[in-house]
Amino acid sequence: MTSWDMLAICAVLLFGVPHGGLDGAVARRIGWSSGIQSWCLFHFTYIILAALVTLLWWLFPLASLGVFLLISALHFGASDIVDIGTDLLPWAAHGGLVGIVIPNLHPILVEPIFTILVGADNASLLMNCITSLFFPWLLSLIGYCFFAYWQVKYRKSLINLLVLVGLVFILPPLISFSLYFCLWHSKGHTLRLWHSLDVTERRRSAVEAAIYTVISWLAAGFIFYSYQEPSSITLIKVTFIGLAALTLPHMLLVDYADRQYYTRGRPL
Ligand SMILES: CC1=C(/C=C/C(C)=C/C=C/C(C)=C/C=O)C(C)(C)CCC1
Numbered sequence: 040m041t042s043w044d045m046l047a048i049c050a051v052l053l054f055g056v057p058h059g060g061l062d063g064a065v066a067r068r069i070g071w072s073s074g075i076q077s078w079c080l081f082h083f084t085y086i087i088l089a090a091l092v093t094l095l096w097w098l099f100p101l102a103s104l105g106v107f108l109l110i111s112a113l114h115f116g117a118s119d120i121v122d123i124g125t126d127l128l129p130w131a132a133h134g135g136l137v138g139i140v141i142p143n144l145h146p147i148l149v150e151p152i153f154t155i156l157v158g159a160d161n162a163s164l165l166m167n168c169i170t171s172l173f174f175p176w177l178l179s180l181i182g183y184c185f186f187a188y189w190q191v192k193y194r195k196s197l198i199n200l201l202v203l204v205g206l207v208f209i210l211p212p213l214i215s216f217s218l219y220f221c222l223w224h225s226k227g228h229t230l231r232l233w234h235s236l237d238v239t240e241r242r243r244s245a246v247e248a249a250i251y252t253v254i255s256w257l258a259a260g261f262i263f264y265s266y267q268e269p270s271s272i273t274l275i276k277v278t279f280i281g282l283a284a285l286t287l288p289h290m291l292l293v294d295y296a297d298r299q300y301y302t303r304g305r306p307l
């Protein structure tokens with residue numbers, strides 16, 4: 040791992056992870072009350088789901104990484120176009136960027152990372168599967184180009200996606216992932232949510248997000264140093280398995296519960 044890769048991973052932890060810190064604010068606005076019982080239930084459920092993902096990863100690494108890539112595609116795709124719509128073609132094209140395009144454009148660099156996460160045999164199986172998805176993804180991108188020609192509202196997001204594909208092409212995988220995750224996904228989510236929050240909710244939500252962020256950094260640091268031999272391999276494991284663990288509750292809240300609230304007519 041180069042020092043740029045290290046920097047990229049640190050950026051993911053420092054600037055990417057905090058966007059999940061606003062999940063408490065999301066929970067409140069979809070109806071979780073601020074009472075002590077609800078508060079405990081919310082945190083308990085969040086932690087149990089995250090722990091369950093970690094346990095499942097340990098038991099079934101290949102299936103867990105496969106499902107993680109799939110739900111990440113749904114999450115990233117939905118988030119990229121959240122202000123515009125929910126059409127399938129743009130969703131698929133945006134969703135495939137991280138899980139399909141990055142591994143296909145840099146298989147030599149991505150396969151060793153998958154190997155760290157799920158073992159060599161599983162990594163090569165997964166790479167074969169992802170390779171076979173590249174052509175369908177390319178078709179979705181071409182279809183999206185035509186779609187955006189007619190649906191003018193999608194043009195800007197299409198151009199964004201094309202720029203991102205260009206970045207993925209020229210940059211190493213961890214660097215392009217980190218740029219997308221920190222500067223597109225997390226920044227977009229945080230700004231959108233911030234503006235949609237009641238002014239009276241903002242201060243509390245910011246303090247809460249800062250506390251959750253520090254707790255997740257401490258947890259990551261603790262797990263990292265409790266490994267017998269902290270190394271770049273351990274850093275990769277802690278980062279991506281940690282992301283997978285936090286993504287499930289984060290996604291259930293943001294993409295499922297909050298979207299229902301959103302489609303009931305309130306602003307996001
Ligand atoms: C595992 C792995 C990758 C995918 C990471 C993903 C898919 C992260 C998703 C994070 C989410 C969904 C956060 C929620 O907000 C890469 C970059 C292809 C590189 C190789 C290792």
Ligand SMILES: [Fe+2]
Nearest residue numbers: 058114228289
């Ligand atoms: Fe997210």
